[in-house]
Amino acid sequence: MAKLSAKEVLNAKPRDKAYRLGDGGGLYLYIRRSGAKSWECRYTKPSTGKTTFTGIGSFPDVSLADARKRATEIRLQVADGIDPQLLKAEQKAKVISEQKSTFKTVAELWMESKVHRLKPKTIEGNWRKLELYVFPQIGQIPIARLTAPMAIEALKPIEKKGQLETVKRTVQLMNEVMTYGVNAGLIHHNPLSGIREVFRKPLVKHMLALEPNELPELIQTVAGANMAMTTRCLIEWQLHTMTRPNEAAGARWCEIDTERNVWVIPESRMKMKRAHEVPLTPQMLAILDVIRPVSGHRDYLFPSIRDPKKPTDAESINKALSRIGFKGRTTAHGLRALASTTLNEQGFDADIIEAALAHTDKNQIRSAYNRTTYLERRKTLMCWWSEHIEKNAYGSMSVTGFINLRAVNNR
Known part of the structure; x- marks a missing residue:
């Protein structure tokens, strides 16, 4: 079969029926009745042995020289057992998938x-x-x-x-x-x-927290501040229980086990996705006595003022602390750091403190052991911490102080 010339390709005219002009090596110029021209390559499908054509572009977008190059590529693919039509379909599907996967x-x-x-x-x-x-x-x-x-x-x-x-x-x-x-x-x-x-790295900011000797200022300022009773009780509850702000704010009455004197926070509300038990000290029970007339008939200990069916926003503690002069000095999370620092300085076992803070031990076996054995030892720690807070509230109208004052006056 004689090779086509560029002039022959250019001058090929339409006929009554579509027809092909061969260039050799399986390459053909296909001329439609409309006069449109395109390149095709004839090859034998590796999978079936049947002869078929595959398009390789329109003329003049694809020149004669380029069409010959593409035909050569197709012959090499077929020689390697690759079906050019299937390969083209796969490549097209890949492009479509990529375009969709933004x-x-x-x-x-x-x-x-x-x-x-x-x-x-x-x-x-x-x-x-x-x-x-x-x-x-x-x-x-x-x-x-x-x-x-x-x-x-x-x-x-x-x-x-x-x-x-x-x-x-x-x-x-x-x-x-x-x-x-x-x-x-x-x-x-x-x-x-x-x-x-x-990118530039941000400076590491240590958690804002008060020093142990500043506890009296904190508890006495909270006691004398003009704030809602729910907020005052929430701040003291979080301080005594050493829990995270959202754990404290979301406390439910159904989580309070009065028979065992334990607050059981379900795993769904814990950061580490593991249930946490907080031994209830007399001071914590006093806080419950104060808040019970306010929310005892509701689901949450500290209901939202706007919608009592929902818990108060955990951020309310930070807002309250800022209003009463502790902005830039401590945060709700800082109350946990204050407890940890104080207890460590007093020589309490670090493992017991970590367990009280609901920090998970990276050693899973050790962590499981700690869960079953530390509750009794944590009761001692929590009682000391609550009594320490109470001593530092002396002379103020803190929630627990109010309960104790009422008890004295009733004698």
Whole structure:
């Protein structure tokens, strides 16, 4: 078969029926009745042995020289047992899949996988960061085409504003999304794994907490402050129980075991997802006596003022502490640090203190042992801590002090 010339290809005219002009090596120029021209390559399918044609582009978009190159590639593929049509279909499907797997789409799938593993408030905060700082710049880019420079460029404006903690957290979220993409088989590796090293690191801020000798000031200021009884009781409850702010604020009456004098916080409300028992001291029971007329008929010990069917916001402790002069000095979490520092200085066993704070031992066997043996020893520790708080409240109208004063006057 004679080779086609560029002039023959250009001058080929339409006929009553579509026809082909051969160039040799399985390459043909296909001319339709409309006059449109395209290149085709004839080959034998490796799987069936049947002869078929596959398109390799339109003329003049694909020149004669380029068509010959593509035909050669097809012959080499067939020689290796590859079907060009199936290969083209796979490549097209891959492109479509990549185009659909944008960063935002994959982030939505990643977020769905977190629904039953993270608290709604955490999920909402994480998604908000992505919406504000990531999606506008790279949300529509397929993750298979996303590069480190693209991600870095998206976050540089936040770094320039000095929001280094936000940058750190957002980089972490982006990497979680990309790792999900790797695990889901959408990409082979995560190109963003090292970008955190590009940004300035935020200064480490130690938790704001009072020194042990400042406890009298704290408890006496809280006692004399103008605040709702629910808030006052909540602050003293958290201080005595050494629990986390959200654990204290979300306390339910059904969690109080009056027979054993223990507050049992279910694992669903604990940070470490493990139930925690708090021995109730006389001072804690006194706080319950004060708050019972307010919320004893409700679900929560410390109900929200706006909606009593819901617990008060854990952030209310921080707001109250700020209002009464402790802004920049301590936080709700700092109350736990105050307890820990004081107890350690008094020589209490560090393991007992950690157990009281509901910190999980990294050694799982040791952790399980601690759960079963430390409750009795924690009762001694909690009683000392409550009595210590009470002594430092001397002369004030703290919640527990009020109960004790009433008991004395009733004698």
